[in-house]
Amino acid sequence: xxxxxxxxxLLGACGLAAFLALGEVVPxxxxxDEDYFPPTSRIADALATELxxxxxxxxxxxxxxGWAIGLVIAVSxxxxxxxxxxxxxxxxxxxxxxxxxxxxxxxxxxxPLAVLLYGTELxxxxxxxxxxxxxxxxxxxxxxxxxxxxxxxxxxxxxGLGTWARVRHxxxxxxxxxxxxxxxxxxxxxxxxAVTAELVIGxxxxxxxxxxxxxxxxVPEMYALVVVTGVLGLLINVGARTVERRALAWHQSVRGExxx
Amino acid sequence: xxxxxxxxxxxxxxxxxxxxxxxxxxxxxxxxxxxxxGPSGCGKTTLLKCVGGLLTPTAGxxxxxxxxxxxxxxxxxxxxxxxxxxxxxxxxxRENVELPLKQKKSSSARRRELVADALASVGLTDAAGAYxxxxxxxxxxxxxxxxxxxxEPDVLLMDEPFAAVDAQTRADLEDLVRxxxxxxxxxxxxxxxxxxxxxxxGERVLILSSSPTVVQEQLKIxxxxxxxxxxxxxxxxxxxxxxxxxEQIQAAKRGTPVADRxxxxxxxxxxxxxxx
Amino acid sequence: xxxxxxALLRLFLVVALPALLVxxxxxxxxxxxxxxxPPLRTILTTFPDVWxxxxxxxxxxPSVLRLSAGYACAxxxxxxxxxxxxxxxxxxxxxEPVLEFLRAVPPPVLVPVIMLFAGIGDTMxxxxxxxxxxxxILLNTVEGVRAxxxxxxxxxxxxGITGVARLRHLVLPAAxxxxxxxxxxxxxxxxxxxxxxxMFAASNGLGFTIVQFQxxxxxxxxxxxxxxxxxxxxxxSVVFRLVERRALGWYHGARDASRRSS
Numbered sequence: 144x145x146x147x148x149x150x151x152x153l154l155g156a157c158g159l160a161a162f163l164a165l166g167e168v169v170p171x172x173x174x175x176d177e178d179y180f181p182p183t184s185r186i187a188d189a190l191a192t193e194l195x196x197x198x199x200x201x202x203x204x205x206x207x208x209g210w211a212i213g214l215v216i217a218v219s220x221x222x223x224x225x226x227x228x229x230x231x232x233x234x235x236x237x238x239x240x241x242x243x244x245x246x247x248x249x250x251x252x253x254x255p256l257a258v259l260l261y262g263t264e265l266x267x268x269x270x271x272x273x274x275x276x277x278x279x280x281x282x283x284x285x286x287x288x289x290x291x292x293x294x295x296x297x298x299x300x301x302x303g304l305g306t307w308a309r310v311r312h313x314x315x316x317x318x319x320x321x322x323x324x325x326x327x328x329x330x331x332x333x334x335x336x337a338v339t340a341e342l343v344i345g346x347x348x349x350x351x352x353x354x355x356x357x358x359x360x361x362v363p364e365m366y367a368l369v370v371v372t373g374v375l376g377l378l379i380n381v382g383a384r385t386v387e388r389r390a391l392a393w394h395q396s397v398r399g400e401x402x403x
Numbered sequence: 404x405x406x407x408x409x410x411x412x413x414x415x416x417x418x419x420x421x422x423x424x425x426x427x428x429x430x431x432x433x434x435x436x437x438x439x440x441g442p443s444g445c446g447k448t449t450l451l452k453c454v455g456g457l458l459t460p461t462a463g464x465x466x467x468x469x470x471x472x473x474x475x476x477x478x479x480x481x482x483x484x485x486x487x488x489x490x491x492x493x494x495x496x497r498e499n500v501e502l503p504l505k506q507k508k509s510s511s512a513r514r515r516e517l518v519a520d521a522l523a524s525v526g527l528t529d530a531a532g533a534y535x536x537x538x539x540x541x542x543x544x545x546x547x548x549x550x551x552x553x554x555e556p557d558v559l560l561m562d563e564p565f566a567a568v569d570a571q572t573r574a575d576l577e578d579l580v581r582x583x584x585x586x587x588x589x590x591x592x593x594x595x596x597x598x599x600x601x602x603x604x605g606e607r608v609l610i611l612s613s614s615p616t617v618v619q620e621q622l623k624i625x626x627x628x629x630x631x632x633x634x635x636x637x638x639x640x641x642x643x644x645x646x647x648x649x650e651q652i653q654a655a656k657r658g659t660p661v662a663d664r665x666x667x668x669x670x671x672x673x674x675x676x677x678x679x
Numbered sequence: 680x681x682x683x684x685x686a687l688l689r690l691f692l693v694v695a696l697p698a699l700l701v702x703x704x705x706x707x708x709x710x711x712x713x714x715x716x717p718p719l720r721t722i723l724t725t726f727p728d729v730w731x732x733x734x735x736x737x738x739x740x741p742s743v744l745r746l747s748a749g750y751a752c753a754x755x756x757x758x759x760x761x762x763x764x765x766x767x768x769x770x771x772x773x774x775e776p777v778l779e780f781l782r783a784v785p786p787p788v789l790v791p792v793i794m795l796f797a798g799i800g801d802t803m804x805x806x807x808x809x810x811x812x813x814x815x816i817l818l819n820t821v822e823g824v825r826a827x828x829x830x831x832x833x834x835x836x837x838x839g840i841t842g843v844a845r846l847r848h849l850v851l852p853a854a855x856x857x858x859x860x861x862x863x864x865x866x867x868x869x870x871x872x873x874x875x876x877x878m879f880a881a882s883n884g885l886g887f888t889i890v891q892f893q894x895x896x897x898x899x900x901x902x903x904x905x906x907x908x909x910x911x912x913x914x915x916s917v918v919f920r921l922v923e924r925r926a927l928g929w930y931h932g933a934r935d936a937s938r939r940s941s
Contacts, residue, residue, distance in 0.1 A: 151772040158773035179795040236692040241700065247916035248909035249870045251886075254878065255893035255901050259715050331783075339787040339871070343878050350788070357791035369788050376783030457833050481837040488830035493852040493929040502848055503838035536933040554838065 181363045189363035190370060199352070203371070206348035209265055209337040210330075213272025217333065218326055220273070221280025226310065226318075228281075229288035246282065250275035250336060251343075258344055268340040268348070275336045276329035283325030287318030320391050327383035334376055349375075404433035404590045405454070405558055409463035412449050423449040425615035427463070433557075436584050436591045438601035440648060441611030441619075442656045447594045450616070451562045454592065455481050467558055476558075477507075480551035484563040486543040490535040490550075496522070497531040500550045507554070521553035524583060541572030545579070552583065561593045565600070574632050577604055581630065598652065602626075602645045603635060610648060612655040619655050622648065717899045722906070725899040730907060734888070739907070742885040745801060746873045749808025753865060757813045758858060761820025762850065771821065782818060786811030786868055787875050799880040804873070811872045812865035819861030823854025856930045859923050866919055870912055885911070 166183040169175055181189075193199045228234045250271050257267040291314055299313045341350025349372055356365035410427040413420060423446040431437045441447055452458040454465050456475040465472040467479060480503075483489040490499050500521055504514045522528050525545040535543050544564060551559055561580070565573045581604055584591055595601050601608045605624050612619040626640060635641055701719075708718045730739075764770050764778075790807050797803035827850055835841070835849045851858075877886030889904035924931070 151775075154769060154772035155776040159776045161773075162777045233692065236689070237696050240693045241696045244697065244913055245909075247867065247912040249867065249874060249912045251871050251874045251878075252889075252905045252908035252912070254874075255889050256715075256905060258893060259898070259901075335785040335787065335868075335871075338785040339875060342787055342790070343875055353788055353791055357794070362795065365791060369784060369792060372788050373780050373784035376785060377780055380779070380783055452833075455837050457836060475837045475839060477839055479837070481834070483830055483834060485830045488828045489834045491831065491849065491852065492933045493855075494848075503840065506838060506840050506844055534929055534932060536929075536936040550838075 178362060181366060185363045186366045186370065189361075190367035193364065193367050193371070202347065202349050202352045203375075205265075205346075206337055206341065206350070206375075209268035209272060209340070209346070209348060210333050212265075213269045213337065214276060214326075214330055214333045216269070217273045217276035217329055218280050221277050221325065221329070222284055222322060225281045225284025226288065226314070229285055230306070230310065230314070235285070242278075242281070246278045251339065254340070254343055257340070263344055263346045265346065267344050268337055268346050271336045271340045272333045276333045279329040279332055280322070280325040283321045283328070284318060287321030288314055290321065291317045320387075323387040323390055327380075327387055330379050330383045331376065334372075334379055338372055404435070404468060405431040405592065406466035406469075407450075407454065407463070408466070410450065410453055410460050410465065411462040412446070412453055412458065413461045422615040424453070424460075426617050427611075429609055429618055429621065431558075431590055431592055433590055434588045435606055436581070436593065436604060437607045437609060438605035439592065439594045439609045439611060440596065440598055440601040440652065441616065442613050442652055443596050444614060445611050445655075446614050446616040447596070447611065448562055450611075451481075451560055451592070451594050455479060455560050457481075478557040480554045480556035480559050482544075482547050482551050482559070482561045482564045484566050486540065486547050486564075486567070487535075489547055490543060492534065492536055494534075495531070496527065496533055496535060496538075496546050499535065499546060500553050503550065503554050517553040517555070518549075521549040524552060524586075525549045525579060539572075541568045541576060544568060544576060548576075548579070548583075552587070556589065558590045558592065561591065563595055564593075566596070573600075578632065580604065585628070598645050598648045599636070602641060602648060603630060603632075608644075608648060610651045610655065620651050622651075714896075714898055717902060721899045722902045726903045726906070729900050729903045738883050738885055738888045739911075741801070741883055742873055742877065743911075745804045745876075745884070746808060746869055749805040749872070750812055750865065750869045752805065752809040753812035753816055753869070754862060756809070757816030757861065757865075758820050758851075760813075761817045761858075762824050762846070762854075764817075765821040765824025765854070766850070771825070778814075778818065778821075782814035786814075786872055790872075790876050790879050794880060804876040804881070804884075807876045808869050808872045812869045815864040815868065816858065816861040819857045819864075820854060823857030824850055826857075827853045856927055859927060863919060863923070866915060867912075870915065874908065 163183050166186075168182075170177045170180045170182045228238050253270055253274060257270045261267040261270070295313050295317075296309065299309050304312065337348065338350040338353075340346050341348035341352075342354050343350075345351050345354065349368055353365055353368045353372075356362075356368060407427055407429050410424055411422075412424040413422050415421075427450060439447055439450070449458065453460045454472070456465075456472045456479075459473075467476045470476070491502070494502065497518055500518045501514055504517060509517070518531075519528070522531055525548050527542065527545050527549060530538060530542065530546075535546060538546070547564070564580075565576050568576065577600060580591070580593070583589070593601075593604055595604075602624060608622045608624060610619040610622065611617070622644070624644060626635060626638070626644070705719045708716055709720060711718050764774050786807075789810055793803050793806045793810065797806050831849060831853065835845055840848060873884075874886035874889075877884035878890045881887040885904070885908060889901060889908065892898075892901035892904055
């Protein structure tokens, strides 16, 4: 097995190297305009310059702050609301239509409102991030609670466990894998919306820096920043998946993985 | 009709080497129904996959109608144990039976005829428009049998086809297979781990040893051609035959007591590192 | 009688909360003088004035067409590439790290990049939507194709079902639940990108118009835009669900059947 893994890692490294080499060669050969698509080496130079710039780190910090605060709010609100809706009789049925209506509303629809209310403050970013990631968590929590084995629930009831004890010992462990999935999805969505808000509204952060680079025709810098957001997204995905796997080592087999 | 000569299969992968089948030689005559029994994990499935052209043997060869098998032969059909995973859930029963015929480029009139005939002979004419998952396990396996019949194979391979259905359904399906065999004169190679089933169904029973597998014994089943669940199974001769097979299998298990356990899980299914 | 009662109760549960919320909004905002929170009455009376036939034709229709074009390109490319990558273990190993990176790039940052190449016309918007939507479709297709059941695969082989027929009758149907999961994620990304690309640089479209209202402090008009955008998102998700129900009827049926028996 390790041999196969080793080969795969090697092949993957080759793929990555080929990708970077292609990025270098294609513009150098003039197949695309170098002004629009700078070769890998020039992007790398720009990236190095960025990394040495304090303003870049401030922007990165701003983006991560918006992402993290928004995610925490969305996850807590999603879990609390999801559990409440699921355990309260009739509340699930009563809220179903409202949730089905509100969930697909694109969070970017709120951009003009956020701009009017909060301008380029952090709160603008939070409005978008929280709205988008809240639904991911809520829906997964509700799936999870629905998945509770009625026999386990009955057993707990017959042993006289109260509502709180049942939530803690029966409902929560069953719902946990779903909650973790929700958190992972929300983490990815939160980054997208944080960067979007900065890009479109101009709230400080990596997105705003990209917009500035674009308007000042600093093309390699723009690409370098795009690479940074990609790496950030990659780290968030890998991190969330690792946490998920750690937390759920005991029932990984319960459900199939859906790639995001 | 079916010639297996010196068949050997060794799985190699991730530094381990498992000899699933050592040296198997046997023949099945045209129109014969032969059952293969052996202790669990003795490489029955490996053997069947080699015969069906789904696996390439390490050494030796398989001949069907005199031609060497290098891939799935066009005049052979396989019925798998896992009926739920062998039928396509996105196709109705009729489409499942018809699909291999489309591939064979049969005319649509001929296809319709073959499908109707095959479904009728397994008693599922009414279920043609249903999805497989709407049917019980036994009915799903009937669909798989109908699909094999419609394909009009010379040789039918059955890999523990009734291992996953309940006892009563199983008895019905055994009679169905025997009935179809007598009606249609197909050559059938039937793999099972159930001694009673092997003796009840077969004209001949091949007893395999534990892994690495060789043929332990070939036994002619001299029961009358007309068999039924009620009388055949209580006939003294049936009891003698099944006792004999049972003893042979016990002997086979004792033959390689330690190695058996070690490779047990690996021999029935190929290791997962095979290219997909 | 019992059935009727139950149906009425269900209807009540579906309608009650939305009605309550609308009523609450109506009365809470009634007489509001805060310019950012105009009364719902004003928003609703403004709606037909703003979204006239001409506006629908010149702003909403182009948006929807761009979305459809981009989404369709992404679906075709994602499924085709995903099938190839999913079918060969080595290709998958080579592509995996690059794909992991590309899908992790937040799609909206593609807007300024693609603007360099494609200007600010329809091509740019379609390219942005397509290049953002393609990843979830591609990655889910890879997963679905990779996970084709081994027994089904052997069955197909033993009946001589290979090549195009195998793709059509086995691989794509078997992967379709995963493919639809990808398509669903792609749809919400597509709507986001449609709006953003129009907010960023455009001369028409839903996103453009809404931002124009906001910049011109036409607050009730802006609110109607937000409502319309929400409505569009909702309608598209309903349409998607209908299509999925139809295409994956067998899948839901089979899943329910196996749930019942276990």
